[in-house]
Amino acid sequence: MLLIINGPNLNRLGLREPGVYGLQTIEDLERQCETWGAELGEPVTCRQSNFEGQILEWVHEAQEQGFGGIVINPGALTHYSYALRDAIASQPLPVVEVHISNVDAREEFRHTSVTAAVCRGKISGLGFVGYRLAMEYLTELEG
Numbered sequence: 313m314l315l316i317i318n319g320p321n322l323n324r325l326g327l328r329e330p331g332v333y334g335l336q337t338i339e340d341l342e343r344q345c346e347t348w349g350a351e352l353g354e355p356v357t358c359r360q361s362n363f364e365g366q367i368l369e370w371v372h373e374a375q376e377q378g379f380g381g382i383v384i385n386p387g388a389l390t391h392y393s394y395a396l397r398d399a400i401a402s403q404p405l406p407v408v409e410v411h412i413s414n415v416d417a418r419e420e421f422r423h424t425s426v427t428a429a430v431c432r433g434k435i436s437g438l439g440f441v442g443y444r445l446a447m448e449y450l451t452e453l454e455g
């Protein structure tokens with residue numbers, strides 16, 4: 313069972329900077345992840361929040377809630393949230409960081425991820441497909 317977390321402003325997908333993020337909405341993304349989960353035989357729970365503390369608590373509680381891995385798009389928290397980094401490091405589940413856009417091809421401040429080093433890996437720039445690849449990896453790990 314996988315937990316998919318989308319962070320700040322990702323509820324604005326479809327409306328926000330469509331040239332960067334496309335026209336599909338967070339509902340489209342979450343539906344896709346559920347479909348991919350069904351194909352992989354891996355139930356998924358999708359959550360989105362604009363509140364850092366809420367995201368920290370979801371990460372803290374994921375293992376005791378029975379999840380086997382976390383896919384997280386931390387949005388801009390990626391670039392500065394030491395609290396999120398520490399939350400990921402504080403728990404044992406494998407975490408994969410995903411970005412819809414290619415953060416390394418954008419503004420300088422997006423080139424830094426303070427969270428990636430405590431994740432298993434980072435996928436950036438592949439659109440929604442990045443979530444599927446992260447899910448496949450975590451499903452394989454769960455064996």
Ligand code: DQA
Binds near residue numbers: 386390410412
């Ligand atoms: C993002 C990239 C971040 O730099 C940005 O702040 C986001 C979305 C992405 O999915 O490409 O909110 O994480």
